[in-house]
Amino acid sequence: MSTLERVADDVYAWIQPPGTWWINNAGAVGGADGVVLIDTCATRRRTECFLAAVAEATAARPIRLAVNTHLHGDHTYGNALLPESTVIVAHEQTRTGLLADFLLTATPPIWSPTPDWDITQIRPPTVTMRDNMVLHNGSRRIELHHPGYPAHTLGDVVAWLPAERVLFTGDLLFHQVTPLVFMGSVDGALRSLDWLAGFDAAVTVPGHGPLIPGAELSNVLAAHERYYRFIRDTAAQAGDRSPLDVARDVDLGEFATWPDPERLVRTCSPPSPTPSPGTAAHSTARPNRRGLGPVRGRPQPVTSVRREHHAGRAAAAADRFAGRQYLPVVQELQARRRANVRRDHDGRVQR
Numbered sequence: 001m002s003t004l005e006r007v008a009d010d011v012y013a014w015i016q017p018p019g020t021w022w023i024n025n026a027g028a029v030g031g032a033d034g035v036v037l038i039d040t041c042a043t044r045r046r047t048e049c050f051l052a053a054v055a056e057a058t059a060a061r062p063i064r065l066a067v068n069t070h071l072h073g074d075h076t077y078g079n080a081l082l083p084e085s086t087v088i089v090a091h092e093q094t095r096t097g098l099l100a101d102f103l104l105t106a107t108p109p110i111w112s113p114t115p116d117w118d119i120t121q122i123r124p125p126t127v128t129m130r131d132n133m134v135l136h137n138g139s140r141r142i143e144l145h146h147p148g149y150p151a152h153t154l155g156d157v158v159a160w161l162p163a164e165r166v167l168f169t170g171d172l173l174f175h176q177v178t179p180l181v182f183m184g185s186v187d188g189a190l191r192s193l194d195w196l197a198g199f200d201a202a203v204t205v206p207g208h209g210p211l212i213p214g215a216e217l218s219n220v221l222a223a224h225e226r227y228y229r230f231i232r233d234t235a236a237q238a239g240d241r242s243p244l245d246v247a248r249d250v251d252l253g254e255f256a257t258w259p260d261p262e263r264l265v266r267t268c269s270p271p272s273p274t275p276s277p278g279t280a281a282h283s284t285a286r287p288n289r290r291g292l293g294p295v296r297g298r299p300q301p302v303t304s305v306r307r308e309h310h311a312g313r314a315a316a317a318a319d320r321f322a323g324r325q326y327l328p329v330v331q332e333l334q335a336r337r338r339a340n341v342r343r344d345h346d347g348r349v350q351r
């Protein structure tokens with residue numbers, strides 16, 4: 001059952017077990033000026049449950065702002081249900097991506113049966129950022145930071161409450177759920193782990209899965225690191241085999257118990273990112289909370305995503321593997337579904 005967990009005074013995390021496909025976490029930050037949401041949910045039913053729980057916890061203070069941590073529908077489709085007066089904030093790549101979204105209206109068969117969205121229109125963010133931005137809710141400070149390079153997606157943003165030391169990571173973290181990277185960069189996702197550690201959060205709210213207390217974060221980051229390295233090694237050794245074949249054969253080892261293991265197919269086959277100039281070139285220069293200079297693990301600027309992607313043999317192999325194989329995998333899955341439907345139909349006709 002989904003629960004609204006209090007993670008600091010007037011700060012809440014909406015945790016939706018089991019955190020699998022389309023079942024995300026979100027958050028709400030109260031303050032003197034109302035409420036700031038961190039993400040919404042995928043369907044009308046889930047979003048309405050979230051909004052009802054937030055209204056109860058915050059005495060129905062108005063939702064002034066909502067942050068989208070990235071473009072994926074599990075975090076953004078519920079935007080459409082927010083009050084018209086709510087301003088939605090996100091990275092500019094998140095807005096661009098959402099404007100091009102087709103998953104809501106033409107959900108591919110890999111997510112079959114199609115989730116019951118009961119939402120018909122995308123509502124994109126109207127305030128966008130590139131590197132960082134600060135939201136003020138009464139005396140409360142909510143910092144939004146982009147890692148400075150593609151990771152889970154091109155436009156990931158974390159929400160950081162420096163006074164409360166609460167970090168909402170969006171899908172830069174999947175806790176006890178198989179991570180997914182198919183619209184960003186596996187190298188970037190790997191690199192973001194040190195960056196996340198640098199916030200030194202007391203509580204971390206992952207995009208999926210249970211809350212992460214401060215003492216557990218290093219273990220969670222280490223597990224992500226092992227998974228991303230496993231993905232890179234798997235892709236590098238795949239040769240000409242399709243991601244689907246690789247996923248069928250691979251020994252998932254310690255990751256076999258995480259839900260959604262089939263995400264390996266998509267994570268092994270990301271399209272090459274094509275961010276606008278500057279997306280990768282900017283690094284987030286953020287002083288640490290003691291004001292003593294850059295945070296530990298702050299990423300170094302990169303001049304281009306492509307250079308990052310081709311920096312190592314494994315990464316280059318993963319990139320090649322991806323670009324060539326992504327579409328055939330989707331087509332194969334679609335063709336299989338069509339064949340199954342046809343078989344069912346033929347069966348009925350013969351009967």
Ligand SMILES: [Zn+2]
Nearest residue numbers: 024074171207
């Ligand atoms: Zn998600």
